[in-house]
Amino acid sequence: MTQQQTAGPPSAGHADLAEEFLDRQTPLSRIRNILHRYPAVSPALVLLIAVVVFGLLNDRFLRVENLSLITQQVSVVGTLAIAQTLIILTAGIDLSVGAVMILSSMVVAQLAVNNGLPAPVALLAGLIVGLAAGALNGFLVTRFRLPPFIVTLGTLNIFIALTLLYSNGATVRGSAMPDLLTWTGTTFPVGPVRISTGVVVMLLLYVAIAFILGKTAWGRHVYAVGDDKEAARLAGIAVNKVLMSVYLAAGAVLAIGAWIQIGRTNAASPNAGMDLNLDSITAVVIGGTSLFGGRGSVWGTLLGALIVGVFRNGLSLAGLDVLYQTLAVGVLIILAVSIDQWIRKVKS
Amino acid sequence: MTQQQTAGPPSAGHADLAEEFLDRQTPLSRIRNILHRYPAVSPALVLLIAVVVFGLLNDRFLRVENLSLITQQVSVVGTLAIAQTLIILTAGIDLSVGAVMILSSMVVAQLAVNNGLPAPVALLAGLIVGLAAGALNGFLVTRFRLPPFIVTLGTLNIFIALTLLYSNGATVRGSAMPDLLTWTGTTFPVGPVRISTGVVVMLLLYVAIAFILGKTAWGRHVYAVGDDKEAARLAGIAVNKVLMSVYLAAGAVLAIGAWIQIGRTNAASPNAGMDLNLDSITAVVIGGTSLFGGRGSVWGTLLGALIVGVFRNGLSLAGLDVLYQTLAVGVLIILAVSIDQWIRKVKS
């Protein structure tokens, strides 16, 4: 074989010309690599920026009581958003999260107050309601292959109607309830701050679900099913079983959300939080989870919920009129996700 | 070459064993083939069934005045759903359709009534508002690569705030407006029926958009972009231009929707139809368009809007109380899509 000229420059070891473009070479790009690997870091940065800015705008914002208030304000939507994340990871969407939570909370409250059942039994009944609702959604999605959007739109109406029929539109006040039901609304001191039990419950849920999603086979299957359902099926994953279990898990989370909601408002009310659906989806999407499934994390969702909570609270502390608050929330949502995108420098 | 035994039966012409499974062989499967080719046929059947059933339940249902009423009741959401279909076909979603329509309608009404501008000029201003809103959404989606869900969630808040700031929360009465603005609310006789002008405008929009989507290159590009954005890009389609034009087209449709809305309620009200977002998405999804983009048709959407309208009206004429109506609407939505799936016998 004869010696040939190469078309390129003489080869002098690997990656010489490319050297300067290699990300590991600069500190900035090292950061970007970290962000690629831990996508929740970038909404965390957005949150941090928001906290700092609002702290500068109003010195009350950074007081521990105010920060604790924010966590309380997001505790319900934050919990619902866990369930929503699970569903969205499977490329679904759940419009019924708010309705399931309310139905469950009304059942718990009425059974305890009107029917005099012991509090733990009432809570158990609430859990069963959540699971049953999840089972219904999951059944319709897996069995009839209906789009989750349609299924949960339908069951949303069903659950709302059931709630109103069951409760007769009446609110059950916390003062009438056994302590266990409103326990999630109690606070306990940690150093200078009072932490709400409901917030702690929510955080524990996040830890548990993050563990399950990240560290167990089930979690991996959830991602695989959401990523490419057909590929998961061909890889031998029991897609329908996974989907069903996701809806059941979501139902259970919603039942816990109902408990937190009772504590938070110190009441079980049939018209609480009908717009929690959109809010929970918002938290998920701001948290970086893809609506097309298979990509995202529950920590991102927590950050998403906190970002919205911080905006709302911070803007009103900054003394903005409510209409301008609405305007600003709109702008900030877009800004938050833009910054997030910019930080990640995602290429299409 | 030596003669070999074949493993299969002796080959005796093509498709002998398969013959009996070939769909063209049976009348039933011929129908199914038609349904595959014209997916709008199956929601049409669902609509037909619904109309027949409600007609049997209450003899007033089938009266021409009632049927004409139903078309009026869906005229606004039906128009918004056209815009929504365009966006969803590109694998997006538009949460701001309702807000854009209201903003546009308030601008039209106030300019004509408070600022005394001639009606056509006011309507033109409304169109510009719609186009500007679409341009903003499209700009954010294409330029910053933000998810449409987030973009329109943000602009939803922005448009709501702008509407309220601009209108001061006051409703403009139709009686104060020039006739042209409420022209869409007028009716004209066609044989025994009175048809509303707004409904005709909506139907013309459907015809126009169906033509453009089905018969022009632009329409094909819209489908291609929604189907697989990267593939469309590699095939040399200017993806961002297509997306931008879709958002602009949607904005224009929404401005026309604003006009229809003014005629329909004979007023421009800053808080009208905030849940038109969900309703419009519902119509699109019931109409068989995929939320993942690239598949569906605007005719399906019209049928989807009519199906929901028929359910609401039919149930109330059947004398159901409101809560049972809610329940039944939920069940019927699921049923409608199940029947649709069953008719199509879609294989995953």
Added chain:
Amino acid sequence: GGSSTTPGASEGTSDEKVGVSLIVKTTTNPFFVSMQDGAKKAAEAENVDLKLAAGKADGDEDTQIQAIENAISKGDKGILITPNGPSVVDALKKARDAGLFVIALDTPPDPADAVDITFATDNFAAGELIGKWTAAQLDGKKATIALVDLFDDKIVSVDYNRDQGFLTGLGIDTADKKKNGDEAKTGKYTGGKGGEYEIVGNQASQGAEDGGRTAMETLLSSNPDINVVYTINEPAAAGAFEALKSAGKDKDVLVVSVDGGCTGVNNVKSGVIGATAQQYPVKMAELGVKAIVELAKTGNKPANSEGLDFFNTGVELVTDKPADGLKSITTTEATDICWGK
């Protein structure tokens, strides 16, 4: 449904049921649930075929409009409605043009003659009662006032009547009586012993618990020294109270409201609410059903109360801390006549 042909025509024989639709604001407020229950009872007695409809939430006009249209289609003789906002007026006109009788309950429409008659609380008077009571309780102290209203995106008569009535009762000049929030933000109130006042702001609550809570939280964050809280109704009051409680402010704040439902009266008893103005939804419903039947049969209707453009169904101030020169009933008395048990 009946088989009558011309809707609203009064040729119906006595054995034929009169079709009536009751369209309330929302079914998640016990006030309207009581109204529905009252109407159902009355309907039975009056041989009325009553159908229930409602908005999806307080303020949902679109659903009410569709319900009105469906009532026309259904061939109903009459409509009872608690209008959710100004946009329903046009649909009501269509109904009346089609020959239906239309009666408003609880909330007079604007204009008042958009319906045949309205049975409602005198909401301005209701607001005045709690305003005067507040002035008396303040005893000359500075009032830092939070106004938890109904809407910020539409104008409804109950909303401005109660709010402006309350301020009037306190002795504050309200400028335009039909407009919330246009009064001077600081100044002197003249009610009771009189004193300084500061209005922290108006926040919309949509007349519901969660709205009330968010509204109160927003107001508290802009001024934690609030000591007077006006709320549009008792669901909003309950929500506002939760916000006060979690901010540790529930003890030193005067919360006043309107409604007088059994839950609300209980809250007055336990001190959650200082005073409430009690309304009578069951009475509104009964009068409404009867009036429709009467209209259908004879074309006659009751006259408006004197000086008002609606029929006043009455209001009582409920408190256990009566103020001098201000007529009120105790929570025990109020419990006997409260609704939504």
Added chain:
Amino acid sequence: MTESAAPNVATREPILTARNLVKTFGRVVGLDGVSLDLYPGEVLAIIGDNGAGKSTLIKCLTGAEVPDSGELTVSGQPVHFKRPQDARVHGIETVYQNLAVSPALDVASNLFLGREERRAGILGSVFRMLDTKGMRLKAKQELTRLGISTLQDVTVPVENLSGGQRQAVAVARAAAFGSKVVVLDEPTAALGVRESNQVLQLVRDLRDRGLPVILISHNMPHVFDVADRIHIQRLGKCAATITPQSHNMTDAVAIMTGAATA
């Protein structure tokens, strides 16, 4: 009946048999009465024009599609595969032509998808925690064994791999877990020369371990290199089953294209 075609398997029981499989898609005929036998320790190649029904055939064999009619047996027992995991349970591992990988999951997760390994001790048994490290290590080993040297980072999402790297992942998965039958649908289509040779070697290794392999390929030299028998699909039917001994490549192509009969 396959005596002359595959004398070495004549006396043994087939592991997998298919009889008269039919599969239609609407108006399109995918399979039109196809039968097939797979004997222990043999490499059965399936060749045929594009659209001849090769992929459809193996999909029906492995539960990815349910045939309209026809029978399947595994080790003599009739089976009805409704989904791929049914076939997997019977020890049948498949690389589908469209690869069936999860784009967003990393290489190691894809390799172990559906049979993840858990940590030792209570972390695994009670908390059901994955042995991520262990799986990554094994994934690396498996890829090295296949000679996929350009792919050193098994934590990369599969969507970022080159076409060939992606295919290597899919093949590695089947090779690592196949216990009774391995089915490969065009496994070397996107592979480089060296990687292709490695896969062919793998096929031989599997056969030598007694595992039968079904191999779909358009590459005649490859086919004639490793196959014991060759099943030729044509227009949805089996046109012939030949051996590299009985026919040469030109014959095979002629049968495939209908220019000749076997």
Added chain:
Amino acid sequence: MTESAAPNVATREPILTARNLVKTFGRVVGLDGVSLDLYPGEVLAIIGDNGAGKSTLIKCLTGAEVPDSGELTVSGQPVHFKRPQDARVHGIETVYQNLAVSPALDVASNLFLGREERRAGILGSVFRMLDTKGMRLKAKQELTRLGISTLQDVTVPVENLSGGQRQAVAVARAAAFGSKVVVLDEPTAALGVRESNQVLQLVRDLRDRGLPVILISHNMPHVFDVADRIHIQRLGKCAATITPQSHNMTDAVAIMTGAATA
């Protein structure tokens, strides 16, 4: 500099040149300073191991990726392709390895995607109505020309096609519209024997019409059959540019795998 490698092109101006292209993906080096010349009427093959950067190279040449650095010229003019349509405007048609077809669109629509034909008369000029029938007819002709005989229905959505049929659609698209350069990334990977030969014939036809072709393939016999020059990628760089005359297959594979230098 390519004198000995491609003597037949020495005197002509290259149509397409690339100089020192660099492309990185995060920590992964795709291209590490690659240069390339394409002369009129030649078939330039690109070969290399999986992950060697072949697809990345042609993506940078055709606007699908923007290189981090490096220069491109077309007919001597410097160009900066930001997106594929920029390259298309310059007459460069490409079949990408992942095919870039729209699954839900039918065969004919895919063939004409981005350059649909309109009806004659005002239906076309004013109403901008598509000539659907005409395009279907032409699509059929183009496919027949490529010998894709199993695919008779051009109204089938591409997602329902077999792997090879899908590839044939992508190749037909490039062949039908290429005006200056045709770039094919593994066009025969999924094709049957007959279809592959047809594509190779097509490549020769294009060359004979004076159109240069860049062909990526792992199939050495194919490459040595049609290529005038062969660009060998290795680890992101160009390891050598050879000709079928100067080297044989074994040499090429040795250079590709690093066992030898050119």
